[in-house]
């Protein structure tokens with residue numbers, strides 16, 4: 236099938252590449268000229284495991300191409316995916332200017348039947364708004380479909396090629412048939428394509444992200460309570476997670492959720508509720524608890540240094556908001572960096588993928604190291620913000636010998652407490668009993 240993807244960020248690039256991998260003829264449109272030039276030269280603009288291989292293969296096969304021209308894109312595809320940003324507006328709502336701006340251009344340009352597919356995360360009622368916007372300018376036949384994306388960064392290719400479910404919101408039989416034809420090959424495993432109305436599809440996405448953010452936040456509160464009463468959150472997590480009604484996943488406590496979506500989506504759903512006089516009290520609490528969680532280790536670090544971090548050298552392992560991505564949007568590491576440097580500490584950091592992004596955002600506020608041991612050399616304490624695999628099994632002897640003092644603050648509960656005590660570290664983590 237002929238497909239156009241407008242917006243070549245994370246979601247657009249994965250969508251375009253994976254649809255091409257499945258034999259479709261895909262054009263990706265982006266207004267960022269530099270990015271399009273890079274992609275035309277075969278350079279992939281994001282780090283995402285496996286995506287580079289598919290990206291190269293499909294460009295070489297002539298199934299995946301790039302342009303800055305929306306008109307070229309609209310001429311090409313019978314299905315037009317919108318994978319545009321929906322950032323947080325000042326009042327917490329999702330800013331729809333990109334989606335509705337492109338809808339207006341589509342309305343002015345299309346001449347024959349197109350299915351416009353909203354893949355961005357958008358509030359309930361957006362499909363209707365997109366339809367009205369296009370209709371204002373257009374006399375040609377078209378349908379608008381809501382098709383929220385559930386991929387996780389770091390596992391995006393697997394999530395797209397073998398989805399647990401695909402949600403399609405549409406009231407048009409013609410669009411439903413086309414979407415079914417497009418996605419059928421991706422659900423060979425027997426997982427469902429779930430058809431519903433547009434509003435329910437839009438809400439399914441916000442409800443899913445907000446539920447997951449709530450699940451994590453609940454565990455963070457349990458962890459903080461464990462710390463006070465001397466229970467061990469890891470034991471509690473396993474005890475809870477083995478109940479299949481609760482499930483093992485997304486119960487890991489830490490220094491808060493981050494990323495490009497949970498923070499903004501929770502706030503957007505909360506605001507959408509407020510707009511119709513429905514108070515999502517639970518989401519209000521989730522936002523507040525998560526904000527506090529991002530810096531929960533700071534007071535402990537300060538205490539350790541008797542209230543004075545000035546001149547202390549702190550090693551930092553992990554900058555991305557989670558492992559297997561170079562994405563630093565709303566990363567807890569950035570909140571900790573601000574706190575530490577404000578208090579006069581010097582931070583030496585290492586991350587396998589995210590350092591260029593951090594450098595372009597905060598410059599020389601911290602020092603960047605070639606490897607993990609360089610970042611922990613001669614430091615007064617080590618802070619762990621992201622659970623990259625390479626941080627899970629360090630050479631503790633080497634680490635201890637090279638640090639100025641063997642003190643670790645672990646925001647991701649990577650190590651066994653007994654092992655750390657035996658190895659001679661003063662070790663602090665989230666919601667576990669420390670001896």
Ligand SMILES: NC(=O)C1=CN([C@@H]2O[C@H](COP(=O)(O)OP(=O)(O)OC[C@H]3O[C@@H](n4cnc5c(N)ncnc54)[C@H](O)[C@@H]3O)[C@@H](O)[C@H]2O)C=CC1
Pocket residue numbers: 241242243244245246247264265266267270318319320321333336337354355356357384385386387388495496
């Ligand atoms: N990042 C993720 O893991 C996921 C994101 N989403 C949702 O998908 C949507 C897109 O997210 P990302 O891909 O992360 O965004 P992004 O910010 O990484 O990329 C958006 C792209 O759109 C381009 N763009 C902006 N205006 C344009 C225009 N008028 N014409 C053409 N291109 C334009 C930008 O240059 C950029 O390349 C958001 O609504 C997000 O909430 C949903 C699931 C997962």
Ligand SMILES: O=C(O)[C@H]1O[C@H](OP(=O)(O)OP(=O)(O)OC[C@H]2O[C@@H](n3ccc(=O)[nH]c3=O)[C@H](O)[C@@H]2O)[C@H](O)[C@@H](O)[C@@H]1O
Pocket residue numbers: 356384385386387388389444447451484485486487488489490491492493494495496497556557
């Ligand atoms: O809408 C989106 O953008 C996507 O948001 C999340 O995906 P993502 O942000 O890539 O990352 P997750 O793996 O969900 O992690 C989000 C945050 O929660 C944290 N987390 C996750 C799980 C956990 O048990 N504990 C925990 O603190 C992670 O460290 C990370 O900061 C959802 O998992 C995807 O389904 C969704 O499509």
